[in-house]
Amino acid sequence: GAGVSQSPSNKVTEKGKDVELRCDPISGHTALYWYRQSLGQGLEFLIYFQGNSAPDKSGLPSDRFSAERTGGSVSTLTIQRTQQEDSAVYLCASSLGTAGIHEQYFGPGTRLTVT
Amino acid sequence: DQQVKQNSPSLSVQEGRISILNCDYTNSMFDYFLWYKKYPAEGPTFLISISSIKDKNEDGRFTVFLNKSAKHLSLHIVPSQPGDSAVYFCAASVGGTNAGKSTFGDGTTLTVKP
Numbered sequence A: 001g002a003g004v005s006q007s008p009s010n011k012v013t014e015k016g017k018d019v020e021l022r023c024d025p026i027s028g029h030t031a032l033y034w035y036r037q038s039l040g041q042g043l044e045f046l047i048y049f050q051g052n053s054a055p056d057k058s059g060l061p062s063d064r065f066s067a068e069r070t071g072g073s074v075s076t077l078t079i080q081r082t083q084q085e086d087s088a089v090y091l092c093a094s095s096l097g098t099a100g101i102h103e104q105y106f107g108p109g110t111r112l113t114v115t
Numbered sequence B: 001d002q003q004v005k006q007n008s009p010s011l012s013v014q015e016g017r018i019s020i021l022n023c024d025y026t027n028s029m030f031d032y033f034l035w036y037k038k039y040p041a042e043g044p045t046f047l048i049s050i051s052s053i054k055d056k057n058e059d060g061r062f063t064v065f066l067n068k069s070a071k072h073l074s075l076h077i078v079p080s081q082p083g084d085s086a087v088y089f090c091a092a093s094v095g096g097t098n099a100g101k102s103t104f105g106d107g108t109t110l111t112v113k114p
Helices: none
Strands: A005-007 A010-013 A019-024 A031-037 A044-050 A053-056 A065-069 A075-079 A088-095 A110-114 B010-014 B019-025 B032-038 B045-051 B056-059 B062-067 B072-077 B086-093 B108-113
Touching: A005 A088, A010 A019, A019 A088, A019 A110, A031 A075, A044 A065, A044 A075, A075 A088, B010 B019, B019 B032, B019 B086, B019 B108, B032 B062, B045 B056, B045 B062, B045 B072, B072 B086
Parallel strands: A010 A110, B010 B108
Antiparallel strands: A005 A019, A019 A075, A031 A044, A031 A088, A044 A053, A065 A075, A088 A110, B019 B072, B032 B045, B032 B086, B056 B062, B062 B072, B086 B108
16 A cells, blocks of 8 residues: 655755645544654654644744645645755654554655755 | 653674664653664654553564663664664654654664674
8 A cells, every 4th residue: 555655755955945845644644744854863853733733833943844734634844945954854754643652654755955 | 851862873783693772761751662663765664662551562573671660661673684774763652642743762773784
């Protein structure tokens, strides 16, 4: 069956431009998570969705970052006015629910490079 | 304040020997713990988990041990194989419904030498 997919796989953008990263979760998974991993670092939580609502946005680094989820499925992470420190791999994951017992299934990530 | 810590950034072991990866946590509310494995250019994949009501969970070559009093868990891989070479992340969660995110450590890079 299909896993979590993310697009694009790679994105190079100029500083100051806006970017949109897309995540298609596993069908039927109600929970969706966004993380980022900077070079040599661990997974940094950004935001999670339960259905279309985002109970926890505490990890978003600044107001340049936003995310939405529609139809309980696809999610888009938008970074406005990108900065060089935004360069990282952005990972999306989905799970059957948000209870901690539910393992997360990760996509392959989007590698963002801001020049 | 990092709530989940993997203090060893890297570990190297010989094929056939045991690999022991360690993880410490500070938040006593965590009651469910998961290990993920990550290969380069791929997303992490779930490996094994343990609930706080247990102190050991075993799945084939992989065993996770939990010491709640010490707020410490470890992942044992025996025998280690070259294909086990990857980055291993420890994650901790609050296990109730609608509990939200897992908190991840920074990972330990395991290298298994043939």
